[in-house]
Amino acid sequence: MSIVTTLRRLGALLLLGTLAAYAATSSAGSAKDPVKVVYHLNLGLEQAADALRNIGNHLSADPTARIVVVSHAKGIDFLLPGAKDANGNTFTSRVEDLSLKGVEFRVCNFTLESRKIDPKTVHPDAKIVPSGVAEVARLQAQEGFAYVKP
Known part of the structure; x- marks a missing residue:
């Protein structure tokens, strides 16, 4: 696997992790409303x-x-x-x-x-x-x- 492919996969995983964390904090905040x-x-x-x-x-x-x-x-x-x-x-x-x-x-x-x-x-x-x-x-x-x- 090339370095470019590895970096792309790593970037995609980081993006997914960031989106999941955002979704968790957003829904947790709205649950209190x-x-x-x-x-x-x-x-x-x-x-x-x-x-x-x-x-x-x-x-x-x-x-x-x-x-x-x-x-x-x-x-x-x-x-x-x-x-x-x-x-x-x-x-x-x-x-x-x-x-x-x-x-x-x-x-x-x-x-x-x-x-x-x-x-x-x-x-x-x-x-x-x-x-x-x-x-x-x-x-x-x-x-x-x-x-x-x-």
């Missing part, structure tokens, strides 16, 4: 009940997770006054409990306008965003959120 997840709700009260249960389970498994719930269309209904699940329980206390754990709730303004719902009636822990769909896309594309649709 909290998981970011957007839960997308647009189907109504049954989906909301499932989502809130899923989110509670998610936080039990990973209390550091950063969770944002984005709702539009019928998905906003659980954040309106008097909304109840199939068992007759209101959503208010569950939303407040999850908010205290850092979960953010966002509501589509287009939905509020099209359904003629006064924004003041939306649960006070929810933030109104211009568009629910655009917010989901923004969180995924610009902030690196994973997407979950219960």
Whole structure:
């Protein structure tokens, strides 16, 4: 084997070793960052009940997770006054409990306008965003959120 071939192989091995070390430190650093997840709700009260249960389970498994719930269309209904699940329980206390754990709730303004719902009636822990769909896309594309649709 010539010296040139040996040097090429040695260079390739060094490059691979450097890349492997970089990948190990990069993934180790990102493992410490909290998981970011957007839960997308647009189907109504049954989906909301499932989502809130899923989110509670998610936080039990990973209390550091950063969770944002984005709702539009019928998905906003659980954040309106008097909304109840199939068992007759209101959503208010569950939303407040999850908010205290850092979960953010966002509501589509287009939905509020099209359904003629006064924004003041939306649960006070929810933030109104211009568009629910655009917010989901923004969180995924610009902030690196994973997407979950219960």
